[in-house]
Amino acid sequence: MNQTGVRWTSEQVLALAPDATSQKAGSRLGTTGQWSGTGRSEAGAIWGLCKGSGSKPYQTVVDITGPAYKCSCPSRKFPCKHALGLLLLWVTDEEAVRASAEPDWAEQWLSGRRSRAEQGSGETGAGEVADPEAARRRAARRAERITSGALELEQRLTDLLRGGLATAERAGYGLWEETAARMVDAQAPGLASRVRELGAIPGSGPGWPARLLEECSMLHLLNRAWLEIERLPEPLAVTVRTKVGLPSPAAGEPVRDHWSVLSQYDRAEAKITTRRIWVYGRETQQMALLLSFGAAGRAPQLSLPVGTVIDAELAPHLGAGQLRADLSGQFGIPIPMGSPPPGGPVASAVEAYGRALSDDPWLDSWPVTLTDVIPVPDGxxxxLADAEGGSALPIAPSAISRPGLWRLAALSGGGPITVFGECGHRGVTPLAAWSGSAFETVVLI
Incomplete structure (x- = not known):
């Protein structure tokens, strides 16, 4: 048991890693032979000096209440392998990381974090725009460019359908990338991302023309929504702005709760990596999605241990059917999650996804928790089939080849389990699971 009375597991630490390479490297550094000058404080910090290739050891410190990380190594990953190794040493060998006074090099960074936490959200004017009129003019110019891009994209979709979908396969991916680049020039990264997704469909397997037509229809709907945005209800208009790529700052009233961290995974898109973290409020009984971004080869900085509960305040984003929120404050250290979130049968999950689509027609997926389901092969x-019979939900094709599917089958062993995942029009992508006999979170992605 560590200094706070909270037991983390090695699996929760490794789930913080930005990639598999970091997991392996961090595991190798999670032994006492690599470290000196280790220590911990009752305030929730651990630190140590790790041997490196140079003459000076790397200074590594972790604020567990974040968690947040600081290391003198040149790595651009968060957390780096040294932070992961220190955390693993902390959870596996309590005697190796004993209570002591914070060294100057660690105290300097920790005190800076504490000072910012005390001042940050309470400062008046922190989010004010220096020149509102100049900001309004910039927004108007960008809206004009997006409108021009949407009109051009409409013409290209019209040309595609007029020439026949078969021409999409012959044209190759270059045409789609060129169109996506035009949307980037129009400052509409959301449209560019959807165009790139279209380019991956032609020749992708049986039935690709139907899939391409579906996605073209949704892109056409988004274009028309932008061009007619003044006629939309404000919540839907906010959603449309977000979908085309305009920034969506948190604007709702902050909500404090004990949030269960259900899953965390990264998506690499062009020059940016997006980290998606799903959390569930135990008192509010609400789901929330935390997003963190890393550009130019950097891993996203926000990282939370899956399978724990954090006492935190989240600031929600506005928009129709939006679950996105920002982590605006955290209180105390993450503690183990005692049980999975409440869920229901397959029919309830499909119904929830359908309701969400009525608010956001471009919704890619919706968080669902399925209880008493069994993973079974289907051709x-x-x-995922209801244990008592009735309904079944296909697992999304993109999840079939992942190792998580076999962990899911092994956890079930033919018996009912609880599964959390994202439900979309291609099926459900399992992200975490729990067996009926133990409530330890099994990460599936």
Whole structure:
């Protein structure tokens, strides 16, 4: 048991890693032979000096209440392998990281974090715009460019359908990338991302023309929504602005709760990596999605241990059917999650996804928790079937080849389990699971 009376597991530490390479490297550094000058404080910090290739050891410190990390190594990953190794040493060998006074090099960074936490959200004017009129003019110019891009994209979609979908396969990916680049020039990264997704469909397997037509229809709907945005209800208009790529700052009233961290995974898109973290409020009984971004090869900085509960304040984003929120404050150290979030049968999950689509037609997926389901093979794929019979939900094709599917099957062993995942029009992508006999979170992605 560590100094706060909270037991983390090695799996929770490794789930913080930005990639598999970092997991392996961090595991190798999670032994006493690599470290000197280790220590911990009752305030929730651990630190140590790790041997490196140079003459000076790397200074590594972790604020567990974040968690947040600081290391003198040149790595651009968060957390780096040294931070992961220190955390692993902390959770596996209590005697190796004993209570002591914070060294100057660690105290300087920690005191800076504490000072910012005390001042940050309470400062008046922190989010004020220096020149509102100049900001309004910039926003108007960008809206004009997006409108021009949407009109051009409409013409290209019209040309595609007029020439026949078969021409999309012959044209190759270059045409789509060129169109996406035009949307980037129009400052509409959301449209550019959807165009790139279209380019991956032609020739992708049986039925690709139907899939391409579906996605073209949704892109056409988004274009028309932008061009007619003044006629939309404000919540839907906010959603449309977000979908085309305009920034969406948190604007709702902050909500404090004990949030269960259900899953965390990264998506690499062009020159940016997006980290998606799903949390569930135990008192509010609400789901929230935390997003963190890393550009130019940097891993996103926000990282939370899956399978724990954090006492935190989240600031929600506005928009129709939006679950996104920002972590605006955290209180105390994450503690183990005692049980999975409440859920229901397959039919309830499909119904929830349908309701969400009525608010956001461009919704990619919706968080669902399925209880008492069994993973079973279904022809060339898999599905999650109600243990008592009735309905079944296919597992999304993109999740079939992942190692998590076999961890899911092993956890079930033919018996009912609880599964949390994202439900979309291609099926459900399992992200975490729990067995009926133990409530330890099994990460599936």
């Amino acid at each position: 060339n794929g898999w599905q």
